[in-house]
Amino acid sequence: MAITGTELKALLQSAFVDADIIIEDTQGDNNHYGVHIKSSLFKGKSRLEQHKMVYAALGDLMQDRLHALSLKTSEK
Amino acid sequence: MAQDWLKQIDQDVKQYDVVLYMKGSQEAPMCGFSGFVVQVLKKLGVSFKDVNVLMDSDLRQAVKDYSKWPTLPQLYIKGEFIGGADIVRDMYQSGELQDLLKQKGVGTPS
Numbered sequence: 001m002a003i004t005g006t007e008l009k010a011l012l013q014s015a016f017v018d019a020d021i022i023i024e025d026t027q028g029d030n031n032h033y034g035v036h037i038k039s040s041l042f043k044g045k046s047r048l049e050q051h052k053m054v055y056a057a058l059g060d061l062m063q064d065r066l067h068a069l070s071l072k073t074s075e076k
Numbered sequence: 077m078a079q080d081w082l083k084q085i086d087q088d089v090k091q092y093d094v095v096l097y098m099k100g101s102q103e104a105p106m107c108g109f110s111g112f113v114v115q116v117l118k119k120l121g122v123s124f125k126d127v128n129v130l131m132d133s134d135l136r137q138a139v140k141d142y143s144k145w146p147t148l149p150q151l152y153i154k155g156e157f158i159g160g161a162d163i164v165r166d167m168y169q170s171g172e173l174q175d176l177l178k179q180k181g182v183g184t185p186s
Binding site: 047048051052055062063068069070071072 | 108109144145146147157158159160161162163166167
C-alpha cells in the first residue's frame with residue numbers, strides 16, 4: 001500500500017514543525033519519493049543523525065508503505 | 077540464526093576496509109541506490125567487499141539491526157557506518173568522501 005505525497009508531507013511537517021519540505025514523486029507511483037527537508041532541528045547534527053531523525057519520524061512506513069526514499073536534509 | 081549474522085557483520089566490517097551491504101552484487105546491482113554507490117566506489121578506484129542482502133532475509137534484517145538504519149545500501153569504511161546512497165552522494169560531490177578515505181588510509185590508486 002503506497003502513501004500519497006500529501007500524507008507524507010503532513011507526517012513530516014508534524015515532526016519538523018518549522019521545516020521547509022519539498023516532496024517529489026520521482027516515478028509517479030506514490031512509492032518512490034525524493035524529500036528535501038530544511039529544518040532548524042537539524043542544526044549541528046551530522047548527515048547521519050539528520051537522516052536518522054527523519055527515519056524516526058517515518059517509523060513503520062519504511063517497513064511496508066514506502067519503497068524508496070531519496071533524502072536531502074539541510075539546516076534552516 | 078539472526079544472531080550469527082550480527083556476528084558475521086561485525087567481523088566483516090572490521091576485517092575489510094570497505095564493506096557495502098547492497099541489493100545484488102557489484103557486478104550486477106539490483107537496485108538504483110545500490111548501483112549508484114557501486115559506481116561511486118569504482119570511480120574512486122576503491123576496492124570493497126560487497127554483500128548481497130537479497131540472498132537471505134535474516135541477513136537483510138540483521139544489517140538493519142546492526143546499524144540501526146532502515147534502508148539499503150549501507151556503506152562501512154574501516155568499521156564505521158557512513159550511510160546510504162544519499163549521504164554517499166552528498167559526500168562524494170563535496171569531496172568529503174575522498175578526504176575520508178584518504179584520512180582513514182584506505183588505498184585508492186592515485
